[in-house]
Amino acid sequence: MSAGLKPILELQEITKAFGGVEALRGVDFALSPGEIHGLVGENGAGKSTLMKIIAGVHADFSGRFILDGRETRFRSVRDAHAAGIAMVHQELSVAPDLSVAENVFLGNQPTNRFGFVQWRRMAREAGEQLKRFGIDVDPMSRLGDLPIGLQQLIEIARVLFSGARIIILDEPTSALSPPEVERLFATLKRLRDEGTSIVFISHFIEDILRVSDVVTVFRNGRKVAETRAADTSKPALIEAMIGHGREALEETYTHDIMLPPPAEKPVVLNASGLSLARSLRDVSFDVRAGEVLGIYGFMGCGQLELARILFGKLKPDQGSLAIAGEQKAFRSTAGARRAGIAFVPESRRDMLFHQEPVYKNISISVLDRISSLLLKPSREREIAARQVDQLRIRPAAVELDLGMLSGGNQQKVALAKWLSYPPRLLVLCEPTRGMDVGAKDDVIHIVRDLRAKGLAVIVLSTEPETVLSLADRIIVLKRGAVVREFSNERISKDRLLEAA
Amino acid sequence: MTSGESVTVPASDRKRPHRLAVMLRSQMRNIAPFLTLICLFGFFAAASPSFATLDNLGNILTQISVTGIIAVGLTFVILCAEIDLSIAAIANVTGIAVAYFTLQESYVNIANVPMPGWAAILLALALCALLGLVNAFGLTVIGIPSFIMTLAMMQIAAGISALLVRGQIAYKVPPLVTTLGSTSIGGIPWIVIVAALMLLGGHLVLTYTRFGRYVYMVGGNREAAEYSGLNVKLILGSVMVISAVCAGVGGMLGVAHFGSAQQNEFDTYLLDSIAAVVVGGTSLFGGRGGIGNTIVGLFVLGVLNNGLDHVNIDSFLKILIRGLILLAALVINVYAQRLRERTAD
Incomplete structure (x- = not known):
């Protein structure tokens, strides 16, 4: 928890099982306003499960879910949306046959008072938003015709500009090129400074360290560490994630x-x-x-x-x-x-x-x-x-x-x-x-x-x-x-x- | 099912009831149709003294035989997440073809081509296999969705039927077909035996052969099947041919069973066959279910159709009731699918 602010979202003692297998065991998690919270852990450590609980995907769990100081319970993704929580999932979930603009405004296209979609306004606003994010595409082009990396960026952009106050990003950078990652990080930091809370899941620990304020480490369905990003290092996080060092890891990241x-x-x-x-x-x-x-x-x-x-x-x-x-x-x-x-x-x-x-x-x-x-x-x-x-x-x-x-x-x-x-x-x-x-x-x-x-x-x-x-x-x-x-x-x- | 969470199956006793529940949930697809069947059976047995008799059981078996034979092939198709709407029309044209190649009585006014019985049967089988091949070609080589391809084939087969009989009715079929379609051995109708053997054969192929496994895998995840180096088109083509041939056999025996060959004779069998397969719990999305499910589905339909004749209700109401019960069974099917997906999440 940063700067002693009252958390916007607090989860206590969350436990979630799939078919008799516990994916989360008594996890506490708190998110402050205007914070980028990095989440690391091996595959299956429970990060995604916890985030899906926050985003209303999993409604069936035990523990307390406190939003804005009030205990609440989402029954669906729609509830979470209404509460201002949006998530970008690991897998691309876009409508490839719709235009870029329609994808950006998916679910809330601007309409006039007769309920007709205002195409020109939608295209213009989508184009402006994407440009702010460093993406220069024709908003009326078919999304599926664009490269996958760009599609992923557009999906992220949709969520970032949806006005949500809590944004969850699950492995957003895996399909992005380095300049695209830079632009994403710049946007995340700007949104944070405007007061949005962001949860950022990634396997790229350098990315986590660069962009997060706070880092939480999961292992085997439990939270094993929570620390300020400035106070930790990559080896320390890896140590916490897997419990012991690995040799090929060193090799993977050697410079020459x-x-x-x-x-x-x-x-x-x-x-x-x-x-x-x-x-x-x-x-x-x-x-x-x-x-x-x-x-x-x-x-x-x-x-x-x-x-x-x-x-x-x-x-x-x-x-x-x-x-x-x-x-x-x-x-x-x-x-x-x-x-x-x-x-x-x-x-x-x-x-x-x-x-x-x-x-x-x-x-x-x-x-x-x-x-x-x-x-x-x-x-x-x-x-x-x-x-x-x-x-x-x-x-x-x-x-x-x-x-x-x-x-x-x-x-x-x-x-x-x-x-x-x-x-x-x-x-x-x-x-x-x-x-x-x-x-x-x-x-x-x-x-x-x-x-x-x-x-x-x-x-x-x-x-x-x-x-x-x-x-x-x-x-x-x-x-x-x-x-x-x-x-x-x-x-x-x-x-x-x-x-x- | 994104980054499916890691699994360490704990052996603690506390978990055991939960795992039983999980198993029950995942088996919902098989349990629900069976429960439906038992409920229907119980209801009709209580409502009518003439329903739960050995005689009537024989009736039910005979009544579902033609549907059963056609449904064998359809099960393969639906397991692959495809559909075959041409089965009833192919059954009809095959039945008509086998009569067309048989010497008819002089009063039948059809310009037919009499042949020896074995030749008539082979030609009829060749015809339905050929129509199945056309379906397969359209689906796999040209790339027409099976729904549309077989819709066209439905018309084509109906058209051939019309040309062959020209509005007339034929009665004679080869002796072998007559025997299998309309006589009994030891009190058991041959057609029931044929249906049982074909269902058994279908089950064995699906469960114990490599081809059967491929059918399930293609239905479960076509992309993955292709990336595993399976010849997906060959498998899809094969199931379309199997479906057409099963329909053809059902059509020949059906003609013998009904005692006549004419146009539009099998129209109700299309929906009945699809209903039997799906009500039994085979997933329309492919990869789940099998002949066992189809058999349960056949009985649900058979008990329903037969039972409604035994209880004293407005005969015009029966159609509506039948529709409602089928709808209920389908709702259960879809929920079973969802429960399972949630379990596998």
Whole structure:
């Protein structure tokens, strides 16, 4: 609590369980007016759950909820809105088919006295608001046509300018480029100075330290620390989050990384002259066995499309792929899988079956290898149990529905499904996005293991740390074209950002 | 289901009743239709002495057989989160086709093409499979939503039916079809046996084969199925063909069962089949449910239709009552889905 102000919002002894599993255990939380409150913790520590309680998403919890000194209880998100509380969720939730202006004013379009929408006024005001936020787009353009990073910014802008007095941001920066993050932070600070209270959840601890006044640390559904941001440091916060230091973490954030000389191993995949509509222009590269190729670029640089071409989901307009020297034109993702390519998309939701047990999620990609006509459930469970064990997926229960696992563990399942019969080439999109340090560390080790076994790996990411901590060689994509390749040299985060 | 919270399942006794509740909630989809069935059965048994008899049970079984056969294939389609509105029309055209290729009595005024019984059956099956393939092609290759594609197919199949019989009625079908459709063995109608076998077959395929697993996975999350390297289009195409062939078999036996082949004979079977699948608890959003649910749904419909004939109410009111009870069952279906989602959150 800062400056002895009376808190605007106070939660006491909050406990919340999902299906008999406690996500929050007796948590106290207070938010002062005009404060940016940073929230850190590993995946599954309870941050998002607590925020969803505040935003009225979860109405069913025990404990006291005190707003403006009065005990209250939201029954829905609508109640929370009415009380001036708004939240930007981790996943993008915009209406891609509506215009930018309609998205900015979603739910409260300006109308005249007959109830008709005032389009011109809406477009003008949306344009002005976005410009204040440093976004210069045509307010009448279709939102879905814009790059994802921009869409996320517009969603954030909508909430920031909605007039809410308590704003919750859950991982708002993961899809943003550094200049976009700067603009976001400047806006947050301005809103704070105007008296708005902001809760800011992020895995980027530097960001938390830069922008927050107060930082609260969660671990395992409990609040383990609350401190002024000025009085703490990154190592101290990480210590509080995970309880002990981790080695790969240090590596991830080292400033200089030495890339090894190119391997003399055979080429597994050769891409030449790949072009796709507005997304990719003449992209060529190859990747060798036992090598991790990092492909770095800002959101919207064409990575997502490139990855989908590699897995047969999109067809390039021009250019070709060769696997181990053999030309391939995939007609479906099944073709790419049979050619020995494995793929993990950037969004876990697109990769996993939340209502199915863990073992079915893992076995799905190898069913045709372990069974012809009839299923062999015991063999599936055996394979799944082995992967769960090797990748340290917790809880180690293959019968549990996938939806019951934390985000980091779900990401491991998304990897696990490809590893029981190792592919020749593994394509990973944003393998560590939204993950806590512990789970990141695990993923880094898994990828290194696979490389040691001779797999070719392509890691596509918009996070420099991810590429730097994993790759042996890095190519940088900018507006759909390869602009730089780093190999056999020293590289730092700064140089990588500079190249993009 | 965003950053689903970490799970440490505590073994403390305090939690046990809670976990039972969770299990019950997640099974709601299967329990609710079954409870509906028991309630309906109990009600009609109490309301009418002629309802809960062995004879009448036989009636109910026979009455739901044709719907049951058609619903097998539809279950596959709905599990994939698609829909097939052409099933009744395909059933009709297949029934008419098998009669068209059979020698009719001289008084039947249809320019038909008589053939040996086995050839007539094969041709009829080929026809429904072909129509299913057209559905599959439209859905997967061209990319027409199944709702629209099968709506068009409904008209196409009805059109072929009209051209084949030209307003007339045919009566004869091959002997094998007559036997299976309208005779009994040991007191059990063949059509009930065929329906039971097809339902069993559908269940085995969905539960124990790789294809069945793919059907559930495609329905559960199509994007994820594709990113897992499944040939989603092939699976969707297959279920459309399976649906059409099941409808065709139902149509052939139905014609034998009713004793005639004519236009618009199966119109009520479209809604009945969809209702049976959905009332049974198979999710319209795909990935949840199965043949077991369809069987319960068939019985709910069968008991309802049959039972209303046993109680003494205004026959014009019956249609309304039937609609209301179906609505109630659907409301339960949607709530069951929500409860489950909340549990999995």
